[in-house]
Amino acid sequence: MKKQINKELIFVLVLGLIAVLTLGIGYRTIIREAAPEPPAAPPEIPSVTPPTATAEKGVKKFASEDEFKKYLQEAQAQAEYFGGFGLGIGGEVMREMMPSMEAPQIMEKAAPAAAPERVSETTVQVSGIDEPDIVKTDGQEIYFASRLTRIVEPMPLMEEAPGISLPKIMLPIREQGNVNAVKAFPPGELKKDSQIDKFGDLLLSKNTLVIFSESRFYPYFYPYKDQGRSIAGYDVSDAKSPKKKWEIKLDKNTQIAGSRLYKNKIYLVTKNPIAESRPCPIQPLIMEDTPTIIDCKEIYHPTIPIPSDTTFTASIIDPASGKIEKNVSFVGSSASSVLYVSENALYLTYSYNESALKFIADFFKTKTQDIVPASFIQKLEKLSGYEIL
Template sequence: MIIPRWIEGKTKAIKAFPPADLDVEGEIDKIGNLLLSDNILMVFSGGKIYGYDVSNPKSPKKKWTLALEGKNVITGARLYNGKLYLINKTRINTIHPCPIRPLSAGSSLEIKCTDIYHPPVPVPVDVTYTAMIVNPQTGKVEKTTSFVGSSDSSVVYMSTNGIYITYSYWGDFIEFFANFFDQECQDIIPDWLTSKLSKLSEYDISKAAKMTEFRVLIENYFNSLNSDDKLKIENELTNRLSDYYKEHKRDLERTGIVKIGLNDFGIIDSGDVPGRPLNQFSLDEYQNYLRVAITVGERFFGMGSIGVGNRESANDVYVLDKNLKIVGSVKDLGQEERIYSVRFVGDKGYVVTFRQTDPFYVLDLSNPQKPELKGQLKIPGYSSYLHPITKDRVLGIGKEGSKVKISLFDVSSPDNPSEADKYILDEYWSDILNTHHAFLLDKKHKIFFMPGSKGGYVFSYNNDELKLQKAVSGIRARRAIYINDYLYIIGDNKITVLNEIGWEKVNELEF
């Protein structure tokens, strides 16, 4: 068992089994996120990745170091089939754009301009994404592939067939407003302004330059009006833009998707969908189709003096084929709300949106060309993490009011989902609301663990009943693991071991 110790700045190696021998065996003077491949522990610390040989936990030995170049950030990391998959993004240097150097120490790596993929659909780009395969035993970079994209809101999802990397971006504002003025405002906007905007959208200049020119044109127009006319026009534009944006918001908020194959580690294809995904659970590959859940319509506030009155967000699920082309969709789930959690299980999808209540949606995705909403359930609060525990039961963890709430959803009848049970925990926060890594499910004993600010909690879910089996106080619980029939609750200052048969404490180790 390898435990990161954030306070002391060290990572501790713990002898965990048998529980009677629980003790600190060794230490590493680095902290950060951890991945373990065979006998190599990888520590992600700041802008570096360290590889330690922990075959002898009493004496870990550093084998290699990878250091990021100055303008590089790790977007995601996955461990699969004994290889480390790193996704890095590099801020584009507009003066000297190439070559790209993601790493400054460790493996020598230089990406030429001719080796960088450009999506066929023009998008505003400010970073270069580089995916790498790293050998955990040596720290050597074995393969790379790169493409340009936007630095805004990136999500990494990995299936057994490929890596999907998303980047969100804005569509063409100039084209959007040119069409808005032409279609909706001919009675209040002079022809000369509409004509100039139409021509501006066709200029072969950067989008930033177009936006500057757009603002100048709008400012000059408003300055030509007297105070009364200006106030009237501003109100008219705000109201009309609100209605226009409701119909065209999917044209303005977009997310690009790039798929990298695992066999040759090349880019298979790229595509795009409206809106923005929430996290990695918003994407799922099933039978060569990609399902993507997004929220659209929350981020646009207008432009300059032209505001947007009532913005109506919406939530969609799109199905894309192997070429990343949209073949089906379910739109407008939870209007004026946003997605809080998503989970895809086989040919079903589960989506939670929230603003005032918690609509829990069940989608039938068995026909990729005709996905449909089958059922929904509206209950108080929301679930920010969904976890399938059986084929017909989904666990939701979120909040109701100010307290942490656990919901057990019965989805055996997709047309009529129900809340089989719920439990309100006397906690204001759980780390599960922040990261799914804090959740632990033990199917053998039909229990799950969740940390809280007051301690750690073990719940059973047998016979559709959420029952608090054990509460452990006096520990700032972070994570838990199980070995055989023993549950190890890991906190900031100690580890508590419970026997899962009778739930008595069998040992404890303080740091």
């Protein structure tokens, strides 16, 4: 009887063990099927070294056309790397640019302040430095550029054949105007003295009236046509009979960025788009059919790569003779470069791409030392040293 009970107990235990093992194996199988596959290891991303600006600051000239092209490539690579996450830094950087130029220092040193002029100047940002405008006066005569007149140039008419409709062509538009000399003093003798068949902003230096004429013809829609893109000086010592003394023509790719009159000298800034295939030489101005050629080795650039699509040229012109006395050229951006002239120098700003993280770290270090812990600033500086944006 005892042996039979033992056999039955053993049989039950064996069945129980088999059931437990079966449930365990089934549970593990279900879990394996339900569990997601472990994620694959992420692909190895090659490290990228961000473009870094050299510690050296200032400007220097290009050594050759090849160096100019290489500079443009580096600037483009830097812009593509930052891809909008970099910050454009400018402003005070320009203060270091101009004093570092030895030959390019084209402005004369400021003289003691003179007595105020009785004849008012126009559009003046800095006292004593005149800017072009459509109205100038010497206290006796008023010179003003009249409103532009848009003239539709006649086009040859073609007779349409029966049943055939020719395409309509938009006619080119030409803008014309003139400069009038009006005797203003004494008021009782007010009258028009003469007219100059040229239009543009004006500068008046002693007895020379300078007219800045830029074509307003639209080359993107119509074939290019020269309509008097030039800077011309007229002798107006006899306002009733003005005479042209000189004329400087602008190259077809040249635009006037700005100009000023200071101490009877014209400070002119022009800009030429940079052609990547042939960035230099350039010839912004043409005097008596002789172009002013700016060679590659005469063009300055910041030592750090900056966005560059334009070559700016600053020139000193004698308004009495039209002689170009001195010039200096440098690269910049047509979108972000700003012109400013003071009694001491001519300034043209430029910008360059900088890491946003480095900029933030520098901000906390210089502006928030009394607000945030020093350990936080140290961590930011350490982080900004890594090869990340």
